[in-house]
Amino acid sequence: MLESVQYGARDRGLHAARSRVTLQAPLSLYIHVPFCRSRCHYCHFDIKVVAARRNTKPSLHKEWFENYTKAVQQELIFYRRQVGDRLLQSVYFGGGTPSFLPLELLCSILDCVARHFRLDEDCEISVEANPEDVCETWVAGLRGKGVTRLSLGVQSTQAETLKAVRRNHTPEMVFRALEQIGGLKHGCSVDYILGLPFQERKQVERDLAMITACEPQHLSLYLLERDIPTPLDRYPGAMPTEDQQAEWFEAATTLLKSCGYKHYEISNFCQSGCESVHNSNYWKFGDYLGVGPAAHGRLGKTYWSNHTQLARYLESVHDKGTGECQRETWSDGEFRRQKCLQGLRLLSGIPLSWVTQQEKEALEELADYALVSLADGKVKLTERGILLANEVFQVFISS
Secondary structure: OOOOOOOOOOOHHHHHHHHOOOOOOOEEEEEEEOEEOOOOOOOOOOOEEOOOOOOOOHHHHHHHHHHHHHHHHHHHHHHHHHHOOOEEEEEEEEEOOHHHOOHHHHHHHHHHHHHHOEEEEEEEEEEEEOHHHOOHHHHHHHHHOOOOEEEEEEEOOOHHHHHHOOOOOOHHHHHHHHHHOOOOOOOEEEEEEEOOOOOOHHHHHHHHHHHHHOOOOEEEEEEOOOOOOOHHHHOHHHOOOHHHHHHHHHHHHHHHHHOOOEEEEOOEEEOOOOOOHHHHHHHOOOEEEEEOOOOEEEEOOEEEEEOOOHHHHHHHHHHHOOOEEEEEEOOHHHHHHHHHHHHOOEOOOEEHHHOOHHHHHHHHHHHHOOOEEEEOOEEEEOHHHHHOHHHHHHHHHOO
16 A cells, blocks of 8 residues: 555644644645646646656656655645544545546545544545546546545536637537536536636537536636736637626626526535535635645644645655645734635625724725625625625735
8 A cells, every 4th residue: 555654753833723723623624636637728726747748658657646645645644643533524636637646546545534534424525527537437436435526627618718728628528527427425516717718608608508407516617817927828819808707707697596506605606505515614714634735724823835846745745744835823813814805705704793993994985886795794795896806805915
């Protein structure tokens, strides 16, 4: 087995953090899988591209995969010592492309989690997947290891758009994958991006109508971020404007609501009772562990992040049991601000009692512009405020 039982030497800080949180409080686990076949043209995340190239030995890819898996198992054991018997309410494999990791290695990580952590009886265990990786055998293998939910990276079902953004799947693969994801306790989520090259409103509405006809339990609708240069800059005439993105988002929201989906977070929609347990824990500011390169975690007011480069991460775990490279302890004020920023993403809002008088006065000004509502002791984003949420968040960032 790849699993290692070595422990890191430096764990006092997390023990101290653990002493400040309730053992019964919600706890989630995020595992970052950095590998991808290629980098999508809109992507600026920390990934490791592992693709078939000339003069690259397949054995090197296998070595990367196995060394990563061993390090993750070792880091899981390290954090198990910090949190004791706290129940995990969710486990989430994100990336990168978790479905690109060989199934047997993904299953060995799941085995390690099950062996060393206490899982809630209704624990949500999610794996991100690309449509081209999904087949009945793969889904059955994960289901047998306790996976309850898949998050499918669709992004678009238009061939021209998929090619422009360098996705490896076809429209046909999307709907075949949706057909094969069955029998999972917590179902399926679909990721879709607005603002990609060659998109038009009618195509977006047709895409979403076809996707919702497959009845996924959850859907995430993202607006393309273009804050930094990407290869998409080569399509200036084919890129939707920000105004078009906003218009399409409003139209998509109306369509999804008409199909029975609840809009419960800025970018997230779900069928009744199918909210993402894992992401909801972030927005409700619960504790979470982060394992893998570029992952980060928080226990109480103690926040840490791991090395982003895979080689540095592997070296760190080998030396001290964890990939951590940075740690900070938040003040009461910073903790409150971060809690407000995360909580406001939920359309249910946050208690007005959480905000300072200065912040309340700033929010009252934004209420005059219909960006937030202040009623019944709550602060909530309005429909207009959802599209201009960063303007609202600035109240807490600058306070």
